[in-house]
Amino acid sequence: MGNDNKRFETTAIHEGYNAKGMHGSISTPLFQTSTYEFESAQQGERRFAGEEEGYIYSRIGNPTVTVLEKRIAAMENGERGLAFSSGMGAISAVLIALTKANDHILCSSGIYGCTFGLLTMMKEKYNMSFDFISMDTKEEIRAQIKPETSCIYVETPINPTMKLIDLQMVAEVAKEYNIPVVVDNTFSSPYLQRPLELGCDVVVHSATKYLNGHGDVIAGLAVGKREFLDEVAATTQKDIGGVIGPFDAWLLLRGMKTLPLRMDRHSDNAERIFEKLRKHPKIKAIYYPHDTNHPNYPIAKKQMKRGGGVIAFEIGGTKEAAQALLNDLAFLKVAVSLGDAETLIEHPATMTHAVIPENERLLMGITDQLIRLSVGLEAWEDIWEDLEQALNKL
Numbered sequence: 433m434g435n436d437n438k439r440f441e442t443t444a445i446h447e448g449y450n451a452k453g454m455h456g457s458i459s460t461p462l463f464q465t466s467t468y469e470f471e472s473a474q475q476g477e478r479r480f481a482g483e484e485e486g487y488i489y490s491r492i493g494n495p496t497v498t499v500l501e502k503r504i505a506a507m508e509n510g511e512r513g514l515a516f517s518s519g520m521g522a523i524s525a526v527l528i529a530l531t532k533a534n535d536h537i538l539c540s541s542g543i544y545g546c547t548f549g550l551l552t553m554m555k556e557k558y559n560m561s562f563d564f565i566s567m568d569t570k571e572e573i574r575a576q577i578k579p580e581t582s583c584i585y586v587e588t589p590i591n592p593t594m595k596l597i598d599l600q601m602v603a604e605v606a607k608e609y610n611i612p613v614v615v616d617n618t619f620s621s622p623y624l625q626r627p628l629e630l631g632c633d634v635v636v637h638s639a640t641k642y643l644n645g646h647g648d649v650i651a652g653l654a655v656g657k658r659e660f661l662d663e664v665a666a667t668t669q670k671d672i673g674g675v676i677g678p679f680d681a682w683l684l685l686r687g688m689k690t691l692p693l694r695m696d697r698h699s700d701n702a703e704r705i706f707e708k709l710r711k712h713p714k715i716k717a718i719y720y721p722h723d724t725n726h727p728n729y730p731i732a733k734k735q736m737k738r739g740g741g742v743i744a745f746e747i748g749g750t751k752e753a754a755q756a757l758l759n760d761l762a763f764l765k766v767a768v769s770l771g772d773a774e775t776l777i778e779h780p781a782t783m784t785h786a787v788i789p790e791n792e793r794l795l796m797g798i799t800d801q802l803i804r805l806s807v808g809l810e811a812w813e814d815i816w817e818d819l820e821q822a823l824n825k826l
């Protein structure tokens with residue numbers, strides 16, 4: 433991994449930073465500045481003309497943010513990384529840079545709610561169109577590609593039902609038509625899944641989730657081939673300006689150092705909780721990417737190192753039963769978001785996916801009885817004891 437072929441765990445700690453010239457500071461310095469002094473008027477002229485490397489103004493570049501951008505690029509095995517003030521900042525910058533009025537975007541059957549909102553806005557303002565398809569076979573994808581298709585946008589695992597899409601297969605079809613594939617890799621993080629290595633072109637992240645991992649930052653990242661990321665940097669990142677602040681970049685760099693350790697522990701805990709839930713009489717259905725009984729398991733084995741920390745499950749009864757379960761928890765937190773040290777539990781039908789019309793929501797498998805669990809880093813026995821006592825009250 434990385435430019436000098438270090439392994440992932442080492443890259444996550446070292447890539448993009450050199451303490452030499454930084455007073456030996458082991459921790460990446462926080463450059464909390466909006467602008468930079470030029471040594472002369474002529475130097476300012478050279479920098480604006482692009483004739484000399486160097487910082488100008490922090491919306492265009494900041495040394496702390498540069499370390500973050502180099503680090504995520506190496507962790508995803510991409511050529512260039514860019515940082516944004518939120519996951520939606522990254523997603524909107526990428527989608528707006530890669531498309532134009534009247535274009536068509538082909539999407540996986542489930543995408544993040546605000547990404548759906550962004551596409552709806554682009555449809556209304558710029559006469560664009562989009563289709564949602566399951567992306568199970570090459571034939572199905574080929575049948576939906578139009579002359580004006582400018583981008584294939586994929587989320588896998590799909591939130592919250594954990595359905596998987598074979599990224600290598602999608603990338604192979606896209607190559608036939610020379611269409612870039614953009615993947616939202618938030619749920620897996622680069623430790624578990626690296627879409628660029630499977631032939632995809634751009635990866636986007638809500639770094640708010642696993643990459644930061646500590647629930648104290650809203651941030652986004654985009655990584656990919658230079659041909660696409662240079663365009664994003666020069667246009668939508670700079671001119672729309674949803675850039676990350678230096679302190680958030682600093683916190684994110686700190687969180688990312690422990691990503692491999694945390695993802696393994698999230699996965700260890702989730703595997704234990706999955707086994708317990710699966711056997712519990714109150715559970716009607718359960719979804720987890722590394723469920724060996726799931727029809728998607730061959731895809732999981734192929735592209736995801738482990739299952740990650742998110743499990744969705746269905747109980748019997750009504751919406752009220754699902755709400756009662758959440759209300760009966762003693763210390764597990766009822767909250768949206770995921771990937772934090774704390775276990776978070778939510779009700780998609782009335783929270784993260786409430787904006788989706790009921791019939792579409794049900795087609796996506798998001799019933800009133802479905803609950804999403806982001807398994808945290810606590811002792812798995814404590815997580816289970818709290819879930820079990822609440823389940824037993826149903």
Ligand SMILES: *Cc1c(COP(=O)(O)O)cnc(C)c1O
Pocket residue numbers: 518519520521544546587591616618619637638639640641650651652
């Ligand atoms: C949270 C999330 C986003 C949006 O990220 P923000 O950092 O909240 O802007 C996008 N995609 C997925 C899959 C997410 O979970």
